[in-house]
Amino acid sequence: MITREGIQPDLSKIGERVQDRVLCQLIEAVAYEEIILPRELLFPGGMMGGRVAIPGKTKLGESVDYVFEGKRQFTFDRIRVRRGTVRRRDSRGMQTAATLPLFVQEVLGQVLPDERLAILLDELEQTLVKDIQAQMHRAAAPASRNEPTYDEWESLLDGHPYHPCYKSRIGFHLRENQLYGPEFQADLRPIWLAVAKTDSVLSSLDGIDYVALVKEELGSETFAAFAARLRERGLEEADYWLMPVHPWQWENVVLPVFHSQLADQTIVMLGTGEDVYRAQQSIRSWANATAPEKSYLKLALGITNTSTKRMLAKHTVLNAPLVTNWLLALAQEDETIQELGVQFLGEFAGITYEYEKLPAAAQLQAYGSLGVIWRQSVHRFVDAEEQALPFHALSLMVRQEPAISPWIGKYGLEGWTRRLLDVTVTPLIHMLYAHGLALESHAQNIILIHRDGWPARVALKDFHDGVRFSKGHLPRPDVCPDLHREPAHHRAINRHSYMQTDDLPAVKDFLHSAFFFVCLGELSIFLAESYGLPEEAFWKMVADVIYRYQEEHPQYRQAYDWYDLFSETIMVEQLARRRMWKNAEVEPKPVPNPLYHYRRRRGGEA
Numbered sequence: 001m002i003t004r005e006g007i008q009p010d011l012s013k014i015g016e017r018v019q020d021r022v023l024c025q026l027i028e029a030v031a032y033e034e035i036i037l038p039r040e041l042l043f044p045g046g047m048m049g050g051r052v053a054i055p056g057k058t059k060l061g062e063s064v065d066y067v068f069e070g071k072r073q074f075t076f077d078r079i080r081v082r083r084g085t086v087r088r089r090d091s092r093g094m095q096t097a098a099t100l101p102l103f104v105q106e107v108l109g110q111v112l113p114d115e116r117l118a119i120l121l122d123e124l125e126q127t128l129v130k131d132i133q134a135q136m137h138r139a140a141a142p143a144s145r146n147e148p149t150y151d152e153w154e155s156l157l158d159g160h161p162y163h164p165c166y167k168s169r170i171g172f173h174l175r176e177n178q179l180y181g182p183e184f185q186a187d188l189r190p191i192w193l194a195v196a197k198t199d200s201v202l203s204s205l206d207g208i209d210y211v212a213l214v215k216e217e218l219g220s221e222t223f224a225a226f227a228a229r230l231r232e233r234g235l236e237e238a239d240y241w242l243m244p245v246h247p248w249q250w251e252n253v254v255l256p257v258f259h260s261q262l263a264d265q266t267i268v269m270l271g272t273g274e275d276v277y278r279a280q281q282s283i284r285s286w287a288n289a290t291a292p293e294k295s296y297l298k299l300a301l302g303i304t305n306t307s308t309k310r311m312l313a314k315h316t317v318l319n320a321p322l323v324t325n326w327l328l329a330l331a332q333e334d335e336t337i338q339e340l341g342v343q344f345l346g347e348f349a350g351i352t353y354e355y356e357k358l359p360a361a362a363q364l365q366a367y368g369s370l371g372v373i374w375r376q377s378v379h380r381f382v383d384a385e386e387q388a389l390p391f392h393a394l395s396l397m398v399r400q401e402p403a404i405s406p407w408i409g410k411y412g413l414e415g416w417t418r419r420l421l422d423v424t425v426t427p428l429i430h431m432l433y434a435h436g437l438a439l440e441s442h443a444q445n446i447i448l449i450h451r452d453g454w455p456a457r458v459a460l461k462d463f464h465d466g467v468r469f470s471k472g473h474l475p476r477p478d479v480c481p482d483l484h485r486e487p488a489h490h491r492a493i494n495r496h497s498y499m500q501t502d503d504l505p506a507v508k509d510f511l512h513s514a515f516f517f518v519c520l521g522e523l524s525i526f527l528a529e530s531y532g533l534p535e536e537a538f539w540k541m542v543a544d545v546i547y548r549y550q551e552e553h554p555q556y557r558q559a560y561d562w563y564d565l566f567s568e569t570i571m572v573e574q575l576a577r578r579r580m581w582k583n584a585e586v587e588p589k590p591v592p593n594p595l596y597h598y599r600r601r602r603g604g605e606a
Contacts, residue, residue: 009135009136009139009140011132011136014132014135014136014139015128015132017135018128018131018132018135019099019100019128020083020084020086021083021131022100022124022127022128022131022164023086023098023099023100023103024068024081024083024086025161025162025163025164025166026100026103026104026124026164026576027054027066027068027070027079027081027086027103028070028078028079028080028081028162028164029162029163029164029575029576030054030107030108030576031052031054031070031079032077032078032079032576033574033575033576033577033589035108035111035576035577035580036054036055036107036108036110036111037054037055039072039077039079042054042079043070043071043072043079050069050070050071051067051068051069052067052068052069052070053065053066053067053089054066054067054107055107056103056106056107056109056110057106057109057110058090058106059105062090062091063091064088064089064090064091064106065088065089066086066087066088066089066098066103066106066107067086067087067089067095068081068082068085068086068087069081069082069085070082070085073525073535074535074536074539074594075521075524075525075535075538075539075594076517076521076570076572076591076592076593076594077591077592078521078525080525086098088102088103100121100124100125100128101121101125104117104120104121104124105117108120108580111580112580116580116581119579120579120580122170123165123168123170123304123579124164124165124168126165126167126168126169126170127159127164127165127166127167127168129174130167130168130169130172130174130177130181131158131159131166131167133174133177133178134158134167134181134183134184137178137183137184138183143399147387148389150378150379150382150387150388150389150390150447151278151280151287151289151292152185153389153390153393154182154278154280154281154287154390155182155183155184155185155278156183156393156396156398157182157281157390157392157393157396158396159306160306161395161522162518162522162575163306163575163576164576164579165305165306165579166306167305168304168305168306169181169283169303169304169305170303170304170305171248171252171302171303171304172248172303176248180246180247180248180279180283181279181283182278182279182280182281182283185278185279186278186279187276187277187278187289188247188276188277188278188279188286189247189272189273189275189276189277190244190245190246190247190272190273190277190286190297190299191244191245191246191247191250191269191271191272192218192226192242192243192244192245192269192270192271192272192273193242193243193244193245193250193254193267193268193269193270194226194230194235194237194240194241194242194267194268194270195240195241195242195243195266195267195351195353195370196239196240196265196266196267197239197240197241198239198266198357199261199266199267199353199354199357200241200243200351200352200353200354201314201317201318201351201352201354202241202349202350202351203317203318203319203320203321203322203349203350203351204321204348204349204350205321205324205325205346205348205349206325208321208348208349210241210349213349213374214242217275217294217295218242218273218274218275219273219274219275221274222273222274225271226242226270226271229268229270229271230268230270233265233268235265235268240268241351242270243351243371243372244297244299244372245299245300245370245372246284246299246300246301248301248302248303249299249300249301249302249369249370250269252302253300253302253369253370254267254369254370257362257365257366257369258353258366258370274290275288275289275290275291275294276288276289276290277289277297280296281390281392281444282298282310282444283301283303283305283310284298284299284300284301284310285297285298285299285375286299287377288377292377292379293377293379293380294377295374295375295376295377296345296374296375296376296377297372297373297374297375298312298347298372298373298374298375298464299312299372300312300368300369300370300371300372302369306575309368311367311368311369312352312368312371312372312373312464313367313368313465313486313487314352314353314355314367314368314371314484314487315483315484315485315486315487316373316464316465317350317351317352317371317372317373317464318350318352318484319464319465319483319484319499320347320350320373320463320464321347321348321349321350322481322482322483322484323347323463323464323467323481323483324344324346324347324348324463325481326479326480326481327344327346327437327463328344328346329479330435330437330476330479331344334434334435336430336434336553337427337430340423340426340427340430340457341449341456341457342427342457342458342459342460343378343381343449343457343458343459343460344459344460344461344463345375345376345377345378345381345447345459345460345461346375346376347373347374347375347376347461347462347463347464348374348375348376349373349374350371350372350373350374350464351371351372352370352371353366353369353370353371355367373464375461378447378449378459378461381449381459382449385451386449386450386451386456387449387450387451387452388447388448388449388450388459389447389448389450390443390444390446390447390448391424391443391446391447391448391519392443392444392519392522394420394448394523394526395522395523395526402526402530402531404416404453406453407450407453407454408531410452410453411453411454413527413531413533414533416453416454416455417527417533417538417541418541418544419454419455420448420455421520421541421542421545422455422545423448423455423456423457423458424446424448424455424458424519425520425542425545425546426545426549427458427460428441428511428515429511429545429546429549429565430549430553432507432508432511432559432563433549433550433553433556433559433560433563434475434553434556434559435474435475435476436469436470436473436474436475436507436559437467437468437469438467438468438469438507438508438510438511438563439460439463439466439467439511439514439515440462440465440466440467440468440510440511440514441460441466441511441514441515441519442514442515442518442519443518443519443522444462445460445461445462445466445514446458446459446460446515446519447459447460447461465499467499468498468499468500468501468506468507468510468511469499469500469501469507470500470501470502470503470504470507471500472502473504473507473562483499483500485500486498504562504563505564505567505571506571507563508562508563508564508565508567508570509570509571509572509588512565512570512593513570513571513572513573513588516542516565516570516595517570517572517591520538520542523538524538524539524594535594536594536597539594539595539597539598540598542595543566543595543598546565546566546595547600565595566593566595566596566598566599566600567593567596568592568593568596569590569591569592569593569596570590570591570593571588571589571590571591572588572589572591573586573588574586574587574588574589
């Protein structure tokens with residue numbers, strides 16, 4: 001692998017850097033989730049940085065320590081390990097380089113049985129090799145001096161900043177990772193299937209003509225060719241829905257699981273279309289590269305990445321258009337949303353296989369494996385003077401400097417940060433306070449629309465399972481759709497995946513844990529490390545936005561009590577524990593809320 005300048009990327013240095021990242025994120029998660037020791041014992045000096053040691057045991061029972069420089073952050077009490085400082089210290093005090101397998105064995109082996117250790121280590125090592133593969137590819141690519149397009153930003157993102165298995169992609173071999181991973185930007189085409197209407201379910205927005213939609217997306221010539229292939233088999237095109245499938249899913253899941261349906265022509269493989277697609281950061285979501293204004297495809301994909309199997313559960317596919325229709329109806333009558341310019345990228349159609357048609361023994365194997373959600377492209381809503389990028393890119397380093405560096409230089413750190421918070425915090429808290437809807441707006445689900453770096457507005461996406469609410473507390477329960485509920489076997493796997501609840505703190509924490517904890521938490525630490533902006537100052541700015549909104553909208557006073565964003569703690573999911581124990585055994589845990597420090601007494605100052 002040679003760069004345009006003829007310089008070969010240094011595999012050993014890249015491997016060393018990636019292993020350090022995986023190990024540091026693992027230590028951060030293990031310490032934060034108190035898997036070995038309480039944070040207070042590891043960091044007795046509170047938020048002051050210093051030398052920290054995590055105890056372990058060798059196979060022979062000898063004591064070892066993993067020592068590093070780290071600190072507890074003001075931001076949600078997050079743990080930060082200084083990169084490049086982790087060392088293994090044996091019982092004689094000798095220090096050597098720390099390695100991932102030994103840390104897992106000697107530290108986590110104290111609390112996990114061998115079979116769980118093996119599963120965890122495999123995911124960590126899969127992350128390691130796949131990230132090395134991605135970084136080698138990136139190092140060999142010629143540098144571009146042009147501002148990346150939105151779709152190029154998607155390929156530059158580097159995985160979850162907290163989760164230690166941020167790029168495991170269990171199910172992909174390296175060849176498949178290079179083909180389907182977003183970092184590589186390969187030209188992709190989905191496999192198109194015709195699925196009998198008797199064995200599938202379509203959900204769509206009112207007024208959507210699905211046949212016309214597919215014809216427009218495919219192009220009339222390809223659509224006609226697919227229809228002809230059905231007729232050649234003696235089949236009526238009116239009896240089938242056309243749907244795209246991920247090529248990996250076709251080869252690894254659909255062929256072996258649905259071979260009987262392929263044999264009796266309940267499912268018919270039609271081929272590929274002309275348009276080229278590119279994988280987005282979520283891997284199973286594809287953007288049309290031939291015609292960027294055409295729809296995004298969210299495809300079922302039977303791999304596991306960052307704790308989750310990337311299936312598309314039937315109820316989520318069917319709910320997607322229902323939730324979109326609800327959000328768009330609320331936005332149409334909401335002057336604040338219109339003034340803010342918020343754009344909901346509608347999930348306007350979805351198709352899922354009717355798994356209940358299968359024999360009982362095959363239903364669980366097939367569940368969630370054959371479905372698609374169609375989503376509007378952000379390119380349809382960005383005008384000629386605007387640009388878009390994923391929120392996660394705000395914390396990205398490009399060529400050893402922050403991607404936002406030109407903007408900070410142009411607008412100033414405080415002015416730019418305040419504007420960003422105005423643009424992003426306001427619409428999300430408005431949806432919570434005014435409509436009782438918490439959106440799961442983590443970094444992949446928020447798109448910042450800006451004008452030459454100056455934040456202008458946001459586009460929001462991923463609603464099929466990314467909304468939480470209490471119907472009894474909705475201002476307009478009459479317009480709430482009758483959503484498809486999670487089936488019992490789905491709740492048994494992950495009982496924390498739900499949309500409706502009577503637990504108001506759980507509604508608030510759905511927004512708090514995704515947006516404030518993930519998006520703003522990572523940005524706060526990044527701005528502190530890159531520009532010296534104190535975390536306390538950042539969260540004071542966030543509090544200012546919330547209080548200003550509350551002062552300008554006194555009509556939602558009851559909601560401010562129901563959904564208390566200044567609570568002393570919030571509940572967050574334990575992502576590392578979910579890789580070490582079964583999901584059903586892991587509960588969310590309370591963590592300190594930085595906004596609590598700026599809580600005002602009723603009618604007074606903080």
